[in-house]
Amino acid sequence: MQGEHPISNPNEVIRSTLDFQFQISWQMLNIHLTGLQDEEFHSRPAMKGLHVYHESGVWRTDWPETEEYEIGPPSISWLTWHITYWWSMVLDHSFGSGTLTREEVLSMGNIQETRDRINRLKDEWEREVAGLPGEALLSMERTRWPFEDRPFHELLAWLNIELMKNAAEIGYCRFLYAVSKK
Numbered sequence: 508m509q510g511e512h513p514i515s516n517p518n519e520v521i522r523s524t525l526d527f528q529f530q531i532s533w534q535m536l537n538i539h540l541t542g543l544q545d546e547e548f549h550s551r552p553a554m555k556g557l558h559v560y561h562e563s564g565v566w567r568t569d570w571p572e573t574e575e576y577e578i579g580p581p582s583i584s585w586l587t588w589h590i591t592y593w594w595s596m597v598l599d600h601s602f603g604s605g606t607l608t609r610e611e612v613l614s615m616g617n618i619q620e621t622r623d624r625i626n627r628l629k630d631e632w633e634r635e636v637a638g639l640p641g642e643a644l645l646s647m648e649r650t651r652w653p654f655e656d657r658p659f660h661e662l663l664a665w666l667n668i669e670l671m672k673n674a675a676e677i678g679y680c681r682f683l684y685a686v687s688k689k
Contacts, residue, residue, distance in 0.1 A: 518641025521660050525644075528667040533629065536590075536674035539681055540622055548584050548618040552683045555579035559588055559614040566614035568592075583680045587621045588614040590673050593653070594628040597666060600652035601659075602635045636663065 551558055556579030557569045568588050571578055581589070592612045599607035615621040643649065644660040654662075 516641060518644055521644050522641060525660060525663045525667065528664070529670070532667050532670040532674060535671060536625075536677070539674055539677040540587075540618075540625075543583065543618050543622075543681070545617050547681070547684050548587070548621070549582070550680075550684055551582045552580045552680050557581035557585040559584045559616070561616065566616035568614050570609070580680070581676065583677050584614060584616075584621075586673050586677050586680070587618075587625065588612075590670070591615075591621070591624050591628060593669055594625075594632065594666070596652050597662065598628065598631055598635065601649040601662070605651055632666075 549559075557571060558581070559566050559568050561567075568585060591614075592609060595612050596607055596609070599605060615624055639649075639659075644663070645658050647656055647658055649659045650657050650662045653665075
């Protein structure tokens, strides 16, 4: 019948849709990370905004006390740390011990190590999600961070949105950087 989804199992339709969204978000992130060098990675799009800094041999990150616009735009180094932060937290709280804290997710300090870390998180995420039976997507058992008491497929949808949002923000920073160098 025309208009029907080729997959008849509702759990697999959910999985297929979420995977489709994830793959588009991932492609967008890859576009914006391709060719990125450390100078641009560490540049700030404005005088004020969330950034990473080197302190006592460790790359640390700013943490916003508010989400008001006055805090300024984040740098690419902060945005890529943010990706590693929420992805590490979701993986640990959904598939691990659930003990990881924000303070334990440090910035790598350069784009190559950051890109490698993001790729490892992506691979781990895809492996864990692919290993779940379809009914687990409807369960609330694995939904523990950043929210609870919601079906796991909603957490997957949230992760897709976060990935696309951060990819778009990185792209915007890259546009600003490119025109500032002309």
